[in-house]
Amino acid sequence: MSNKATIYSFENPHIAKFMGEQKLSDCNGFAINEKPYHDTQLEYHDNWNWIMPVVNKIANIIKSGDFKHWSGYEQQELKFKQTNMLTLNQRTLYWDIVYFIEWYNINKL
Numbered sequence: 001m002s003n004k005a006t007i008y009s010f011e012n013p014h015i016a017k018f019m020g021e022q023k024l025s026d027c028n029g030f031a032i033n034e035k036p037y038h039d040t041q042l043e044y045h046d047n048w049n050w051i052m053p054v055v056n057k058i059a060n061i062i063k064s065g066d067f068k069h070w071s072g073y074e075q076q077e078l079k080f081k082q083t084n085m086l087t088l089n090q091r092t093l094y095w096d097i098v099y100f101i102e103w104y105n106i107n108k109l
Helices: 003-018 048-064 073-086 090-107
Strands: 029-032 035-038
Touching: 003 029, 003 048, 003 090, 048 090
Parallel strands: none
Antiparallel strands: 029 035
């Protein structure tokens, strides 16, 4: 497994969890649309059909305004909006999503 695949197999499960996907009990993976995927098979980093529902969820979180009191909210909101408006680069969007989810998980506690 390459370093690139290792990085994604570490980050993609965090995205699946954020999306509320069901964790498989018998392996490192998730059931997505009732189909089992091992952590290394998750395609958030490489497939627009996987990443766009994540973008929509984050956009709804930002739009709700429920988290404006969190530290760094404005910076996260601006960064996410700029990424969506200024680039269609999937890798850039992927990493912005990873950083947003990390920020979200730290602050939601």
